[in-house]
Amino acid sequence: xxLSASYEARRHGVKxxxxxxxxxxxxxxxxxxxPDFPKYERTASEVRTLLSRFSPEVIxxxxxxxxxxxxxxxxxxARRVAEEIQRHLRTELNLPAxxxxxxxxxxxxxxxDRAKPGGIILVEPxxxxxxxxxxxxxxxxxxxxxxxxxxxxxxVRTIGELARYRSRDLERVLGSFARDLISLARxxxxxxxxxxxxPRIRSTDRTFERDATSWEEIAPALSSMAEQLGTxxxxxxxxxxxxxxxxxxxxxxxxxxxxxxxxxxxxxxxVRDAAVRLGRELWERATASGARSVRTVSVxxxxxxxxxxxxxxxxxxxxxxxxx
DNA sequence: TCTGGGGTCCTAGGACCC
DNA sequence: TCTGGGGTCCTAGGACCC
Numbered sequence: 001x002x003l004s005a006s007y008e009a010r011r012h013g014v015k016x017x018x019x020x021x022x023x024x025x026x027x028x029x030x031x032x033x034x035p036d037f038p039k040y041e042r043t044a045s046e047v048r049t050l051l052s053r054f055s056p057e058v059i060x061x062x063x064x065x066x067x068x069x070x071x072x073x074x075x076x077x078a079r080r081v082a083e084e085i086q087r088h089l090r091t092e093l094n095l096p097a098x099x100x101x102x103x104x105x106x107x108x109x110x111x112x113d114r115a116k117p118g119g120i121i122l123v124e125p126x127x128x129x130x131x132x133x134x135x136x137x138x139x140x141x142x143x144x145x146x147x148x149x150x151x152x153x154x155x156v157r158t159i160g161e162l163a164r165y166r167s168r169d170l171e172r173v174l175g176s177f178a179r180d181l182i183s184l185a186r187x188x189x190x191x192x193x194x195x196x197x198x199p200r201i202r203s204t205d206r207t208f209e210r211d212a213t214s215w216e217e218i219a220p221a222l223s224s225m226a227e228q229l230g231t232x233x234x235x236x237x238x239x240x241x242x243x244x245x246x247x248x249x250x251x252x253x254x255x256x257x258x259x260x261x262x263x264x265x266x267x268x269x270x271v272r273d274a275a276v277r278l279g280r281e282l283w284e285r286a287t288a289s290g291a292r293s294v295r296t297v298s299v300x301x302x303x304x305x306x307x308x309x310x311x312x313x314x315x316x317x318x319x320x321x322x323x324x
Numbered sequence: 325t326c327t328g329g330g331g332t333c334c335t336a337g338g339a340c341c342c
Numbered sequence: 343t344c345t346g347g348g349g350t351c352c353t354a355g356g357a358c359c360c
Contacts (some may be wrong), residue, residue: 003360016360019327037330062331062360142333144358175335205329240353242329252327296328297359 003035007117040064046093053088054081059105065112068103075101075124080122084194102128104189110139112237129187133160140184142177161184202238203300204229211250212291215283218294219276226299230268233301239264241303243274245282248296257282264305275299 001025005014006027011025014099029033044063051058057069068085070078074119089095100111101122111121122132136158137143137151146151150173154160162170163185169177180190204225212218233240257278261270281298286292 064360093329108329142358145359203330203333207328259352260352
């Protein structure tokens with residue numbers, strides 16, 4: 001599968017998430033590189049350190065994106081900082097970067113996408129509506145293929161058309177997402193709430209070379225994946241409060257089963273036991289009506305909590321003498 | 325086109341509580 | 343015997359992002 005494609009490869013029609021075979025047909029002369037995620041993590045950390053020289057508030061959005069909060073500065077100053085960030089990334093880390101500058105993160109993100117490759121786009125506060133209006137609704141983060149089809153079915157293709165829609169009418173089609181879309185289109189986006197730092201979920205997936213058709217094939221995979229997950233979380237100092245198992249079936253549909261633990265657990269044992277139990281329940285329930293094959297299994301831990309942050313237990317209250 | 329391995333957020337129904 | 347109006351938590355599934 002293509003994880004990322006250079007702009008040269010993209011000119012041949014190669015895109016990320018494309019099956020490797022299809023990409024090879026489009027660009028037979030392409031150079032293929034295996035991924036090196038530890039390297040990307042190290043680099044992402046260097047980039048965040050560099051960015052923090054420009055603002056105390058750096059919000060990582062993904063491994064290769066971050067928002068830098070500049071506060072209330074004139075747009076000329078914001079542009080200067082953007083240019084400087086781009087120059088330092090180039091000279092110190094040898095990295096190209098695209099930057100968007102705006103008065104909200106979501107518009108800055110949309111501008112960044114438009115600035116690729118390697119550009120800077122600054123959207124003046126008074127230009128937000130005009131900047132967004134001609135763009136397709138798909139330019140909005142959170143609008144994917146399904147939402148695009150829904151919007152198209154009511155005659156909305158661009159953000160400008162979205163702005164003219166009545167919120168009440170759109171809510172019938174899209175639920176609460178409608179309000180966010182319309183306020184963005186009208187140039188007054190609701191800034192997403194600050195997310196607490198630290199991961200909330202940790203999961204691991206494994207796709208079988210050949211789809212598994214028996215519990216005996218699935219159980220050892222679940223068991224070893226869960227143990228690895230529990231061990232690495234333990235090394236990072238995390239406990240977990242819920243465990244889940246999911247199957248991707250041969251027809252690519254998904255089923256999942258999860259459970260909240262009675263108390264936060266730590267290490268490989270509890271997650272392994274829970275994963276095997278849940279996996280078996282899921283398997284038995286799904287195969288009761290006929291044979292099925294599993295393509296991918298995944299094990300998930302949720303409600304992660306740093307070890308230092310102990311979960312309160314009844315004992316704590318008794319010791320403290322707090323009675324209600 | 326025949327699909328990897330991570331993640332986040334939202335919705336909806338049911339159980340249960342006051 | 344049938345009846346309110348809230349609220350939270352749990353579970354399953356879906357859409358989306360990189």
